[in-house]
Amino acid sequence: MLHFAAKLEQRGSRHGALLSPAFSACALVLCALVSVALTGCERIAEHSTAAKTAASARTDVAKAADKTFWEAFHGGQYDRIAEALEVETRAYLADPRDALTAAHVGWLHMWRVGERARLSSTPATITDDALLARRYFEEAVSLDPKEARYKGFLAAATLAAGAINQNDRISVHGYLAMRDAIDAWPEFNLFTAGYALSGQPADSKRYAEALQWQWEDIDVCIGSKLDRARPDMRPFMHLETREGAKRACWNSWIAPHNFEGFFLNMGDMLVKAGDPTTAGALYADARLSSTYDQWPFKDVLEKRIQEAAANVAAFNGKGPDVARPRIMLESPFACMACHQQ
Numbered sequence: 001m002l003h004f005a006a007k008l009e010q011r012g013s014r015h016g017a018l019l020s021p022a023f024s025a026c027a028l029v030l031c032a033l034v035s036v037a038l039t040g041c042e043r044i045a046e047h048s049t050a051a052k053t054a055a056s057a058r059t060d061v062a063k064a065a066d067k068t069f070w071e072a073f074h075g076g077q078y079d080r081i082a083e084a085l086e087v088e089t090r091a092y093l094a095d096p097r098d099a100l101t102a103a104h105v106g107w108l109h110m111w112r113v114g115e116r117a118r119l120s121s122t123p124a125t126i127t128d129d130a131l132l133a134r135r136y137f138e139e140a141v142s143l144d145p146k147e148a149r150y151k152g153f154l155a156a157a158t159l160a161a162g163a164i165n166q167n168d169r170i171s172v173h174g175y176l177a178m179r180d181a182i183d184a185w186p187e188f189n190l191f192t193a194g195y196a197l198s199g200q201p202a203d204s205k206r207y208a209e210a211l212q213w214q215w216e217d218i219d220v221c222i223g224s225k226l227d228r229a230r231p232d233m234r235p236f237m238h239l240e241t242r243e244g245a246k247r248a249c250w251n252s253w254i255a256p257h258n259f260e261g262f263f264l265n266m267g268d269m270l271v272k273a274g275d276p277t278t279a280g281a282l283y284a285d286a287r288l289s290s291t292y293d294q295w296p297f298k299d300v301l302e303k304r305i306q307e308a309a310a311n312v313a314a315f316n317g318k319g320p321d322v323a324r325p326r327i328m329l330e331s332p333f334a335c336m337a338c339h340q341q
Contacts, residue, residue, distance in 0.1 A: 052097065053143075054098075055099075062091040065084075065104070068088075069087075075341070076336045078111070078112075081111060081112050088105045099143035099150070100140075103137065106157070110129070110153065110157065112126070114334045137150055137154035138154060148185035149188055151180065152178070152182075152192035154181075155178035155196070178196070188245075188248035190214070191214065193210070193213050195329060196210075197210035198265070198268075202315075202316055207273070217249075217262075221236075221249035231285065233288055256291065257295045261339075263285045264328055267279040267301075267308070268328045272316060274312055277308075283304055297340075311325050
């Protein structure tokens with residue numbers, strides 16, 4: 001448009017009164033208006049296009065891919081992530097309207113970046129998994145906006161994307177999305193939110209909020225306020241359920257050791273905050289689970305109890321970087337502490 005106006009001005013300089021300065025100004029205004037009109041038309045076309053809708057049924061290909069997904073995920077088989085991603089991504093490409101398949105692809109990418117501590121060396125490209133997780137959870141949320149778990153994982157992946165790109169606007173968007181996810185399903189997403197931020201510095205405002213969210217999650221789950229000084233879960237174990245919103249508080253088929261993993265993480269967060277005494281009591285609550293003896297990481301928890309005081313420094317990044325113990329979020333069992341059978 002501006003190129004066209006410039007041509008008019010050139011002609012005006014050659015033909016004098018034929019194109020006056022006033023006419024040239026009018027031409028520029030006209031061009032600007034045309035440009036705005038075209039932009040408006042483009043936006044109208046975009047918003048008037050029918051939105052992508054969710055599939056009414058899942059395909060056999062998707063169901064077969066799910067089998068591989070759960071075998072790898074429940075088996076803690078990190079080395080099968082590439083295999084599971086291949087079949088789940090193929091299923092997604094065959095039917096990109098399947099919200100669950102999109103979420104499975106997102107979870108696999110999140111698992112790969114989440115347990116990168118398993119790798120002998122961490123490639124820079126591992127960050128791509130966080131960005132891809134965000135993209136697939138965006139699709140899952142778009143296709144199934146009522147599924148609050150997808151919202152929580154999307155918010156976590158968005159926070160990761162903000163950190164990777166050092167983009168405060170993305171980080172703020174992720175934080176606000178996380179608060180919305182908490183409102184949608186507090187029993188599930190208070191944990192998701194606190195866990196996602198547990199890597200923040202222990203003396204930061206965000207870390208204090210993350211720890212507070214963990215306490216609130218317990219309170220929401222038991223329907224009362226757990227004693228912060230003596231956090232004993234024994235009086236509340238009869239509340240265990242696999243139904244309704246509060247099923248997120250206990251073990252389930254999806255997360256066979258959700259209860260144990262929650263208290264392992266909660267203990268770690270309190271140790272990092274400099275409170276190993278209270279952490280010890282919360283670690284011990286994990287033993288109340290009826291499946292504690294079958295938990296693959298019970299030895300990790302027992303060692304945590306013994307070394308709680310010493311781990312205050314380690315969890316805050318002090319000591320040899322390779323050998324020091326790390327909080328659950330930064331460990332090789334960041335996902336598997338809850339999900340491995």
